Amino acid sequence: MTAPAVSEDRQRDTPSRATSALRPQWRIGTKLILLTVPIIAAISLLAAFAVYERNKASLQEKLSQRAKSLHTQIMADRGYYAKVIVPRLIEMGGTIGVDYKKVHGRFPLPATFVREVSEITASHKNGYQANLISPWAINKDKGLKDQFQKDAFNYLTLNPAGQFVRIDTVEGRTVMRVLMADLASAQSCVDCHNGHADSPRRDFKLNDLMGGLEIVMPIDQYIQESRRELALTLAGGAGMSVLVLFIVAFSTRRTVSEPLASLSGKMEEFVGQRPYAPGQAATRLSGDEVVHITSAFEQMKAVIGSQQQELREANQLLEQRVIERTAELRRTTEEKERIGSELRIASDIQRSILPRIFPPFPERDDFELYAETIPAREMGGDFYDFFLIDEDRLGLVIADVSGKGVPAAIFMAVSRTMLKATAMQAVTPDECLQQVNNLLCPDNDSAMFVTVFYAILNTRTGELEYSNAGHNLPYLLSAQGSVAMLDNPGGMALGVVQDNPYTVRRIRLRPGEGLFLYTDGVTEAMDTHGNLFSDARLRQLLQRIQSGTPNELIRETVGEVRRYAAGEPQADDITLLALRYLELRTGVRKGKPEVVTVHLRNDLAELEHLSRAVASFGEKRQWAENVVASINLALDELITNIISYGYEDHGPHEIVLRMSVQDGELTAELEDDGKAFNPLQAPEPDLTKPIEERPIGGLGIHLARKVMDRVEYRRELGKNLLVMKKRISA
Amino acid sequence: MEMTEQKKGAVVLLALNGRLDASTSSKLEEKLLGLIDHGEKQIVMNLEQLDYISSAGLRVLLMAAKKLKVASGKIVLASLKDQIREVFEIAGFSAIFPIFASESEALRSFQ
Numbered sequence: 001m002t003a004p005a006v007s008e009d010r011q012r013d014t015p016s017r018a019t020s021a022l023r024p025q026w027r028i029g030t031k032l033i034l035l036t037v038p039i040i041a042a043i044s045l046l047a048a049f050a051v052y053e054r055n056k057a058s059l060q061e062k063l064s065q066r067a068k069s070l071h072t073q074i075m076a077d078r079g080y081y082a083k084v085i086v087p088r089l090i091e092m093g094g095t096i097g098v099d100y101k102k103v104h105g106r107f108p109l110p111a112t113f114v115r116e117v118s119e120i121t122a123s124h125k126n127g128y129q130a131n132l133i134s135p136w137a138i139n140k141d142k143g144l145k146d147q148f149q150k151d152a153f154n155y156l157t158l159n160p161a162g163q164f165v166r167i168d169t170v171e172g173r174t175v176m177r178v179l180m181a182d183l184a185s186a187q188s189c190v191d192c193h194n195g196h197a198d199s200p201r202r203d204f205k206l207n208d209l210m211g212g213l214e215i216v217m218p219i220d221q222y223i224q225e226s227r228r229e230l231a232l233t234l235a236g237g238a239g240m241s242v243l244v245l246f247i248v249a250f251s252t253r254r255t256v257s258e259p260l261a262s263l264s265g266k267m268e269e270f271v272g273q274r275p276y277a278p279g280q281a282a283t284r285l286s287g288d289e290v291v292h293i294t295s296a297f298e299q300m301k302a303v304i305g306s307q308q309q310e311l312r313e314a315n316q317l318l319e320q321r322v323i324e325r326t327a328e329l330r331r332t333t334e335e336k337e338r339i340g341s342e343l344r345i346a347s348d349i350q351r352s353i354l355p356r357i358f359p360p361f362p363e364r365d366d367f368e369l370y371a372e373t374i375p376a377r378e379m380g381g382d383f384y385d386f387f388l389i390d391e392d393r394l395g396l397v398i399a400d401v402s403g404k405g406v407p408a409a410i411f412m413a414v415s416r417t418m419l420k421a422t423a424m425q426a427v428t429p430d431e432c433l434q435q436v437n438n439l440l441c442p443d444n445d446s447a448m449f450v451t452v453f454y455a456i457l458n459t460r461t462g463e464l465e466y467s468n469a470g471h472n473l474p475y476l477l478s479a480q481g482s483v484a485m486l487d488n489p490g491g492m493a494l495g496v497v498q499d500n501p502y503t504v505r506r507i508r509l510r511p512g513e514g515l516f517l518y519t520d521g522v523t524e525a526m527d528t529h530g531n532l533f534s535d536a537r538l539r540q541l542l543q544r545i546q547s548g549t550p551n552e553l554i555r556e557t558v559g560e561v562r563r564y565a566a567g568e569p570q571a572d573d574i575t576l577l578a579l580r581y582l583e584l585r586t587g588v589r590k591g592k593p594e595v596v597t598v599h600l601r602n603d604l605a606e607l608e609h610l611s612r613a614v615a616s617f618g619e620k621r622q623w624a625e626n627v628v629a630s631i632n633l634a635l636d637e638l639i640t641n642i643i644s645y646g647y648e649d650h651g652p653h654e655i656v657l658r659m660s661v662q663d664g665e666l667t668a669e670l671e672d673d674g675k676a677f678n679p680l681q682a683p684e685p686d687l688t689k690p691i692e693e694r695p696i697g698g699l700g701i702h703l704a705r706k707v708m709d710r711v712e713y714r715r716e717l718g719k720n721l722l723v724m725k726k727r728i729s730a
Numbered sequence: 731m732e733m734t735e736q737k738k739g740a741v742v743l744l745a746l747n748g749r750l751d752a753s754t755s756s757k758l759e760e761k762l763l764g765l766i767d768h769g770e771k772q773i774v775m776n777l778e779q780l781d782y783i784s785s786a787g788l789r790v791l792l793m794a795a796k797k798l799k800v801a802s803g804k805i806v807l808a809s810l811k812d813q814i815r816e817v818f819e820i821a822g823f824s825a826i827f828p829i830f831a832s833e834s835e836a837l838r839s840f841q
Contacts, residue, residue: 604753611749611782629782629813636784640752687822696793699821700785706820 031085032248032256037241044237048230055226059219060176064165067178067215073115074130074213075185082110083186098139109138110189114213127173127218134211136201138193152179153212160209163322174220182211210376228496260293267296346379346409347652351601353413354383358551358597361618366459367394370550370597371577374521374558374570377503377651381408381450382519382573383416387424392460395423398517399452400471411448415440415494416702419452429454429467430504433494437469437502440495449495453517462509462581467502469494472523475539476507477514477546477553483539516542516553521574522554525561533564551658553594562717576721595660602643602653602672607636610657617659623728631666631726634707636681637700638670638722646674646720661728668708670722677720678713682707731780733761734743737741738746741772743833747779750787759785761795761807771803774836788821795827804828 003476086096100106108116111132118130130543135144135153144150152164156179165178184190184204194202195209204210205630351373358370371384381401389395397419401412418436427435432454440450453474455466466486470493473486489503509515516539525533538557545556561574598613600606611632618628639655647653656671682701705711710725731748742765750758765773773794777783795805806828808819820823830836 604751607751607753607784608749626813626816631814632782633784633817636751640784640786644752687821687825691792691795691799691826694792694796694826696789696796697785699788703785703817703820 029115032252032542033245034146036244036248040241040244040467041237044234044240048233048237049087051233052226052230053540055229059191059222059226060165063176063219064163064178067165067180067217068163069174070130071178071180071213071216072130074118077117078114078132079185081113082189082192083194086192087188096192098564102579110377111137111142111211112139129216131216132211132264133179133214134274136199137194137211138196138198138200140198149179149212149214150405151178152214155179156181156212157209170216174223176217176219178215178217178576179212179214181209181212184208184210188652221607228499233573240593241725260290264293264296266302267293268299298641344650344652346404346406348601349406349409349413351375351599351652351654353416355618359594360386360619362594362596363387364459366582368550368582369394369458369578371575372554372599373573373575375573375652376521376570378404379409379652380521380573381412382518382521382575383412384575384577385416385420386577387420389424389426389456392458394425394457394459395420396455396457396515396517396577396579397423397452398471398519398575400475400521400573400575401448401450402448403446407446409449409497411446411450415450415452419454423454423456428463428504429456430489430491430502433469433491433502434500437494437496438498441498444495449493451493455515457509457515457579457581459581462511462513464509464515467491467503469502472518472520474518475542476509477516479510479512479543479712481543481546483542483546485535485539503698508616511582512580513545514550514553514578514580517577517579518557519573519575521570521572522557522561522576524572525565525574526568526571527564528566528568533561537564549595550580551597559717564632567718583605595658598657600639600655600657602647602655602674602694604640604643606643606655607639610635610639613657614659621661621728627728630707631668634704634711634726635668635670637704638724640673641679641700642670642674642720646672646677648675664728666724666726666728668724668726670720670724672720673718674720676715678715679722680711680713731757732756735761738837739763741837742753742770743773743774743776743837745776745779749782750780750790751782751784752786755784755786755790759790759793762790763797766794766797766801771798771801772809772840773798773803773805774833774840775805775807776809776833776836777807777811777814778816778833780811783814783817788817788823791827792823804840806830806836806839808833 012345084106087097093105095103095106096109097103098109099105100108100112111134113131114132118128123131131142131145133142133149133153137143144153146170148166152166155162155164158182160181166177168175168177170177184193187206189210190204190206190208193199193204240567242345262352280358347351354373355371360369369386371385371386373382375382381399381403381475383397385395385397385399387395399412399419401408401415403411415436418439419432422432422435422439433452436452450469451471452469453466453471455464455474456471457464466484466489468489469491473488476484476486486507487505489505492500493501523533523535523538529678541557541560542553544555548556557576558574596613596617598610600610614632614635615628618631635657639657642655653673657725658667658669658671660667679701682698685698685702704724708724708726712723714721714723731746731750731754733747735744736743736745737830744761744765746758748754748818775791791805791807797803798805807818808830809832810829815824815829818827818829829834830839
């Protein structure tokens with residue numbers, strides 16, 4: 001597919017390049033020359049004629065000036081002859097007349113004098129002639145002869161002070177003829193003309209126009225000079241044109257033709273990647289580069305247009321995809337958020353309704369009790385409960401609701417409330433379960449059920465009566481160190497069959513004996529191979545740790561289950577409740593400090609709960625208010641840190657606080673299942689810096705360290721453990 | 731935590747009541763930033779009824795102080811309870827915040 005496409009491109013590419021690089025190269029240059037040369041020619045012609053015209057004008061001006069001076073000179077000469085010489089000659093008996101050459105004692109007329117002098121000058125090289133003419137001439141030959149003389153004399157009769165000039169041809173020579181007035185400048189002239197026998201006019205007065213002096217100046221030599229000059233100018237213009245022609249040709253080749261050829265070549269290459277329309281290809285070979293490029297542009301326009309269309313379509317498709325994907329993501333996210341918030345709601349319900357402060361009845365020293373629930377990611381409906389029905393009777397509940405999520409949590413909340421409410425009416429366990437069952441059955445549309453083990457311990461006698469609704473049977477931890485599952489009184493889970501009967505069993509706990517209640521999240525915890533933790537393993541574990549306090553029993557069990565699961569996700573809630581029945585009310589166990597446990601959710605709103613727990617712990621021990629406040633501050637800072645930065649998911653987590661006092665020293669432990677993080681590695685802030693340089697944040701850990709005497713961090717069994725010590729002054 | 735706001739001339743008087751911790755500090759943060767953005771430059775914090783403060787609360791006060799410093803303004807504190815004062819001491823905040831025994835003294839500091 002690739003190979004033919006390439007060869008096709010080449011075939012198309014080669015000729016188009018050849019034509020564009022060689023043949024049409026001069027076309028635009030030629031056009032420029034064709035345009036430029038006539039302009040230059042016209043300009044030089046105009047220039048030449050302008051010079052010629054200017055020369056002509058100045059020549060005329062010069063010659064007319066010359067004519068004026070000649071006129072003045074000749075008039076002065078004639079005047080002198082007429083005023084001085086002629087009267088003397090007449091005094092001496094002479095006469096004047098035209099025929100002076102034939103008659104003795106006769107002298108030339110002043111006009112003849114002028115003409116004859118002029119004939120002498122005319123033979124000089126410049127060939128000027130002066131000639132007196134008049135319609136009233138005494139000499140008949142000197143009348144007005146040609147058209148110039150008639151026109152000029154007419155002009156002078158109107159403008160006696162003027163000068164009539166005309167270029168004319170006389171005897172084959174180009175001449176300038178100038179006529180100026182001949183006035184009756186002296187009385188002798190007037191007298192002579194008025195008195196002369198041959199004079200055709202005899203009424204002349206002084207200063208009358210008597211005729212005109214014509215000066216004829218040949219100008220053909222000037223015309224030749226001007227023409228030479230003109231030819232020279234024109235030759236210069238032509239030379240300039242040729243020069244410009246070369247410059248234009250050369251520079252258009254460099255700056256226009258070649259780049260244009262290259263451009264059109266490139267455009268063809270570009271367009272060449274797309275099929276041509278045959279008609280467009282034909283126009284490509286005619287016309288100059290501009291036509292060529294225009295055609296290439298047309299092709300490019302078509303190509304780009306179709307590409308833009310394709311792009312637009314692709315864009316629309318992409319936008320559509322983005323919109324679809326966004327919607328899909330939003331749906332997924334909303335779904336996830338919904339599930340996430342459901343989980344959180346479920347977890348919140350579960351945690352908020354279960355008693356979480358241990359010991360729950362600090363004033364009681366006849367039993368010890370500890371319970372914990374560790375929700376799975378998708379929470380089930382486990383719960384535990386304990387309550388004093390009256391001073392001597394302690395109710396103990398452990399239960400597991402079928403299903404998961406919010407419905408399970410709601411069903412659990414309902415079951416727990418009903419159970420406690422019913423139990424508080426001092427009924428026996430079997431009656432209690434039966435009543436609750438009958439309450440749960442009728443409206444149980446969701447077909448949920450709950451397994452419940454419910455026992456009442458008579459703390460005075462140690463008697464324990466219990467009933468079971470389909471739950472795992474607890475273990476009895478005997479004083480002799482044996483571990484035995486309680487006998488099964490039988491009974492179906494609550495919420496299944498209306499009016500189902502339940503049975504009660506009774507045993508007696510001896511002081512020191514314990515009871516271990518749990519849900520199947522413990523025994524059905526799985527290792528990486530899918531093997532269950534099992535009843536047998538739980539029993540073995542309990543046998544090993546059976547002498548521990550309820551707190552220890554539960555912590556050990558949870559630890560063991562976690563180790564067994566080895567990081568496998570927890571499939572079900574794990575819920576545990578342990579009880580140790582002690583001696584009668586005097587039987588406070590010695591040697592081990594009381595441990596107060598507070599369970600906190602990973603929610604900053606729990607800080608208030610913490611504050612109350614710490615206050616109650618301190619109050620009981622009669623600590624000063626500022627001591628309580630500072631312990632609260634340290635715990636607050638560390639817990640805030642855990643809640644804010646400890647978790648990579650947004651799911652519910654539990655932070656466990658244990659507080660105990662031994663020999664005047666408080667030990668507070670914080671345990672969380674967040675990511676491994678040692679806050680004590682945070683750098684100490686520099687408290688001496690001015691306000692501008694103080695970093696915002698990083699103070700919390702500093703405060704906790706300052707308040708406590710010692711803070712240590714450990715990572716244990718996938719949990720962060722912060723252990724704080726503080727000596728409390730009495 | 732409760733907040734009451736009063737305007738005394740050019741000074742904004744903000745009285746806190748309750749606990750100023752990580753769960754309540756954002757409320758104060760919003761309030762103070764709002765005041766500063768609005769152009770308030772003189773703020774008195776009356777902490778007489780404040781029972782508790784953690785670093786989250788200190789953080790908000792520090793941030794407000796920084797912003798006001800840039801704007802040539804000032805935030806001062808009045809009537810700190812002993813345990814609050816103690817936290818200020820430990821955090822080294824007594825050196826960077828003007829602290830007055832009473833609200834009226836704090837107000838006078840702006841005259």
